[in-house]
Amino acid sequence: MEYETIIGLEIHAELSTESKMFCGCSASFGGGPNTKTCPVCLGHPGSLPVTNMKAIEYTMMLALALNCEITPRSVFHRKNYFYPDMPKNFQISQYDIPLSTDGHLDADMNDYVRKVGITRVHIEEDTGKSIHIGESGRIHGAEYSLEDFNRAGIPLAEIVTEPDIRSAEEARAFMQLLRATLEYLGISDCKMEEGSLRCDANISVAVDGKLGTKVEIKNMNSFRSLFRALSYEEERQRFALEQGGGLIQETRHWDDAEGKTHPLRSKEEAFDYRYFPEPDLVPIEPDPEWVDRLRENLPELPQARFHRFMEQFGLARDIASMLTGEKALADYFERAVETGQGPEELAKWIAGDLSAMLREAVVPIQHCPVAPRGLGELVALVNQKVISGKMAKEVLREAFETGKGPQRIVDEKGLSQIADAHELEVVVDEVIAENPGAADDMRTGKEQALKFMMGQVMKKTRGKANPEVASRLLKQKLIGRE
Amino acid sequence: MAISIEDVEHVARLARLKLTEEEKETYRRQLSDVLEHARKISEVDTSDVPPTSHTLPLRNVFREDSLRPSLSVKEATGSAAWAVEGAFKVPRII
Ligand SMILES: [Zn+2]
Numbered sequence: 001m002e003y004e005t006i007i008g009l010e011i012h013a014e015l016s017t018e019s020k021m022f023c024g025c026s027a028s029f030g031g032g033p034n035t036k037t038c039p040v041c042l043g044h045p046g047s048l049p050v051t052n053m054k055a056i057e058y059t060m061m062l063a064l065a066l067n068c069e070i071t072p073r074s075v076f077h078r079k080n081y082f083y084p085d086m087p088k089n090f091q092i093s094q095y096d097i098p099l100s101t102d103g104h105l106d107a108d109m110n111d112y113v114r115k116v117g118i119t120r121v122h123i124e125e126d127t128g129k130s131i132h133i134g135e136s137g138r139i140h141g142a143e144y145s146l147e148d149f150n151r152a153g154i155p156l157a158e159i160v161t162e163p164d165i166r167s168a169e170e171a172r173a174f175m176q177l178l179r180a181t182l183e184y185l186g187i188s189d190c191k192m193e194e195g196s197l198r199c200d201a202n203i204s205v206a207v208d209g210k211l212g213t214k215v216e217i218k219n220m221n222s223f224r225s226l227f228r229a230l231s232y233e234e235e236r237q238r239f240a241l242e243q244g245g246g247l248i249q250e251t252r253h254w255d256d257a258e259g260k261t262h263p264l265r266s267k268e269e270a271f272d273y274r275y276f277p278e279p280d281l282v283p284i285e286p287d288p289e290w291v292d293r294l295r296e297n298l299p300e301l302p303q304a305r306f307h308r309f310m311e312q313f314g315l316a317r318d319i320a321s322m323l324t325g326e327k328a329l330a331d332y333f334e335r336a337v338e339t340g341q342g343p344e345e346l347a348k349w350i351a352g353d354l355s356a357m358l359r360e361a362v363v364p365i366q367h368c369p370v371a372p373r374g375l376g377e378l379v380a381l382v383n384q385k386v387i388s389g390k391m392a393k394e395v396l397r398e399a400f401e402t403g404k405g406p407q408r409i410v411d412e413k414g415l416s417q418i419a420d421a422h423e424l425e426v427v428v429d430e431v432i433a434e435n436p437g438a439a440d441d442m443r444t445g446k447e448q449a450l451k452f453m454m455g456q457v458m459k460k461t462r463g464k465a466n467p468e469v470a471s472r473l474l475k476q477k478l479i480g481r482e
Numbered sequence: 483m484a485i486s487i488e489d490v491e492h493v494a495r496l497a498r499l500k501l502t503e504e505e506k507e508t509y510r511r512q513l514s515d516v517l518e519h520a521r522k523i524s525e526v527d528t529s530d531v532p533p534t535s536h537t538l539p540l541r542n543v544f545r546e547d548s549l550r551p552s553l554s555v556k557e558a559t560g561s562a563a564w565a566v567e568g569a570f571k572v573p574r575i576i
Contacts, residue, residue, distance in 0.1 A: 017547045024550025033568040034558045038550070042558060054547035075535045082498055084572040097535075134574070146569035149558075272496055277535035285541045 003241070004206045005234050007171050008163035011178060012156045013188045014126060014196040015058045020153035021125045022049030022092065022281075027155065029194060033148035041153035043088030048280055055123060055155035056284060057294065058187040059099055062157050063121040064295050065181050068103030073285045074122075076278040084147050085127040093158075095275040098122035099284065105181070107173040108306065110317060114170045117162030128152035157188075163202065168230035172223050175199055176325060180302040183327050192222050199226055205237045212237065213247040217261060219254045229254035233261055305330055313343035319351050328365045329355075332372050339376025346379055353393055357400045369403045370396065378406040385466060386410060387417055417466045421473065424457075424465055428473045431456045442478040450474060485514045 020027050023040035039047035060070055077095035103118035128149040159178065165171050179197060182188040189196040199220055204212040217233055220226040233252070240247055252261040300308075302324050309320040309330070324330045329350065336346045354375065358365060370378075378399070382392045387410060395406050402409075418424055431453060432439045438456075441449035450471070457470045490510045494501050501509065552558075559565040564572070 019547050019549050024545075024548065025552045026549055032555065034555050034570070035568070036552050037558045038552050042553075050543065050545045052547050053544035056544065073541075080496075084570070087570075131569070132574075144574055145572050146566065147572055148569055272492075274496065279536070282536055282538060282540040282543050287542075 002208050003238055004209070005166055006163045006204050006206055006211070007165035007167075007230060008202045009159075009161045009165065009171060009174065010200045010202070011159040011161075011175070012126075012198045013062075013159070013182055013190070015055050015155040015157055016186075016188055017052055017054045017058065017155055019052060021052050021055050021123070021155040022153055025153065027153075029189070029196065031150055033146070034150065036150040037152070041087075041149060043086070049092065049278075051281060051284070052155060056099070056286070057290075058155075058185075059121060059123045059157045060286065060291065061185050061187060061294055061298065062159070062182065063100035063103065064291070065185055065298055065301055066103040066105050066118045066121060066159070068100035068118055068121055070100050070286055070291050071097060073097070073283050074099045075283045076281045077275045078278050079124075079273045079275055081273055084145065085130050086152060087128070087147075087149060091125060091127060092278055092281070093124035093275075094122035105174065105177060106303065107170060107177050108303070108317075108321060109170060109173060110321075114165065114174070116164045116170075116174050119160040119162055121157060121159050124156050124158055126151050126154040126156045163204075168227045168234060171201065171230050172227045175223060175226055177302060180325050180327065184299055184301055184305075186299075195221070201226070201230060203230060203233050203237070205234065205241060207241060212241070213249050215247065215249065216251040217254055218251060218264065219256075221256070225254060225256050228256075228259060229261060232259065236261070302327075309333075313337065313347070315344060315347050319347050322351050322355075323347060326365065332365050332368065335372035336375045339373055339380070341376045341379040341383070345382075346375060349375055349379065349396070353396055354400075357397065361400075369401075370399045374399055374405050381406055381410060385417060388463075388467070391417075391463070414464075418461055418464050418469075421469055424461075424469055425473055427457055427460050427465065428470065428477060431460065432474075432477060439478055442474070445479075453478075485510050485517065489513075 014027075017027050019025060020036075020041055023038050025036045025038050025041055028036075040049055063070060074094060074097045076092050078090040079093045079095070080090045082089055098120040100121045101119065103121070105116050105118060107114045107116060128147050129151050131146045131148070133146060134143040161174070165174060179190045179192075182190050182197070191197060192199075201217045201220070202214050203217060204214045206212050215233065215237070217229050220229045232254075237247055251264045253264040254261050306320050306324040309315045309324055310317065313320075315323070322329075323333050333343075333347060333350055336350070337343050354368070354370065358368060363369075375396075378392055378396055381387050381395070382389055387395060392406075395409050398404065398409050399406050404412075418427075435453065435456060438449045438452050442453060453474050454467065454471060457465050457474070458467075487506055487510055490501070490506050490513065493513075494506075494509075555568045559568060559570060562570050564570070
């Protein structure tokens with residue numbers, strides 16, 4: 001039997017507008033409970049929603065970036081349900097006529113490309129936050145819940161993919177690319193941990209091409225948990241199928257600490273939201289000129305930048321992918337390239353040592369203590385053989401910790417390599433005089449002796465001797481050739 | 483178009499309504515009549531009429547993305563039956 005994993009994603013991204021979707025309350029994160037509410041987002045009788053134009057514009061930008069068609073006339077619907085996270089008892093969303101449809105986003109998987117169809121991108125409002133108070137702290141067994149409506153009404157773009165994803169790796173790669181796309185567009189904070197970017201998944205396992213039972217997975221709050229949850233669920237379903245057991249269509253909750261998914265009871269027992277057109281809001285008919293203007297003004301997107309980095313700078317696939325996966329990192333690299341140093345060397349430093357230091361210190365690249373110009377300086381020092389590659393690592397760390405420029409660190413610490421042959425000759429002569437035994441070994445062709453003699457030269461110069469010059473001098477003097 | 487008692491019970495559950503057996507029968511009949519009326523209307527040929535979701539001849543009513551003052555927490559939660567430390571308190575959900 002042949003198994004095939006089928007995954008589709010449903011993603012919600014909070015849009016970084018100033019105000020909420022349908023009222024003038026602040027859409028910012030945090031603040032005391034219910035400090036950002038008004039009669040509209042509290043659903044008071046008689047209050048009327050008015051659509052935030054920026055939220056529509058941002059959603060259209062996203063739709064265009066995902067190669068979607070903008071719907072000439074779309075409408076809002078009420079999604080009705082009884083749950084206290086929405087004081088109106090409905091959420092304003094879009095239903096059968098969404099803002100846009102039929103796009104795609106292609107995730108690069110190194111040796112192949114996974115083209116993922118985008119079913120639709122629509123706009124809706126976020127719900128409030130419930131805190132369940134009780135013994136377990138979880139929803140089941142809670143004694144009561146506290147409702148905070150600061151988040152209620154924040155604009156959300158919902159992105160629904162076709163079931164085109166075939167593995168947990170592809171799901172993660174797609175999500176990372178989508179996150180980067182949102183970031184490049186500058187329309188969302190994209191913080192999965194803070195909940196401004198959320199992802200649910202539908203996963204099933206097809207047997208010999210026959211579709212399996214679809215399970216919905218919720219509560220994946222990081223790229224890592226998305227990957228782990230889908231890997232776990234894929235394994236669970238395959239195992240059940242192998243054992244000849246059945247699977248039920250259900251919603252499961254990912255428990256990150258336990259590393260497992262558990263069945264979850266749904267918000268509304270019968271998934272019947274009784275959608276109907278929102279009578280308080282009129283249809284959206286975007287002016288084609290508006291859409292064209294947005295399309296023309298889209299920034300360079302992650303995939304385009306990825307391909308440009310490979311072509312223009314000759315970067316390897318994995319490094320280009322890593323650098324363009326975060327806009328600020330790619331910006332940093334391009335500013336460093338402006339110093340005139342080699343792009344490949346700069347990229348290696350950024351993807352290697354610098355990224356490791358940033359991770360370790362939990363500092364975002366935007367606040368990197370080593371400026372792009374500083375990194376250019378470091379690479380120049382290595383290329384001009386002022387310092388060795390090994391020393392450069394130490395200089396970079398020092399620059400990272402102190403914020404000083406690499407040139408200044410080299411000057412202050414007297415780290416410049418001794419590449420001057422006359423200066424080194426004095427040292428080499430001393431070493432030969434002090435180690436007659438090893439010098440004789442070298443004369444008789446013992447390889448080991450050269451290493452020892454080099455070590456002595458390095459010791460005397462405190463590691464500053466240029467290795468090539470020192471080795472050449474030793475060979476000239478003891479073997480008579482280079 | 484006939485509505486069954488089960489349909490009435492389903493809709494009542496979604497709307498959190500508790501109905502007596504007598505009421506269920508009344509609504510079953512009334513809802514069936516409403517749907518029958520709708521079926522009659524749908525006999526009219528509307529192939530060249532776009533579906534109506536709104537009756538107002540308006541579109542694209544937007545506002546600028548600017549802040550307006552929110553309520554104070556006291557105003558926001560003042561009329562709630564049950565509130566604690568700025569949050570609305572609600573009975574256990576599930
Ligand atoms: Zn509000």
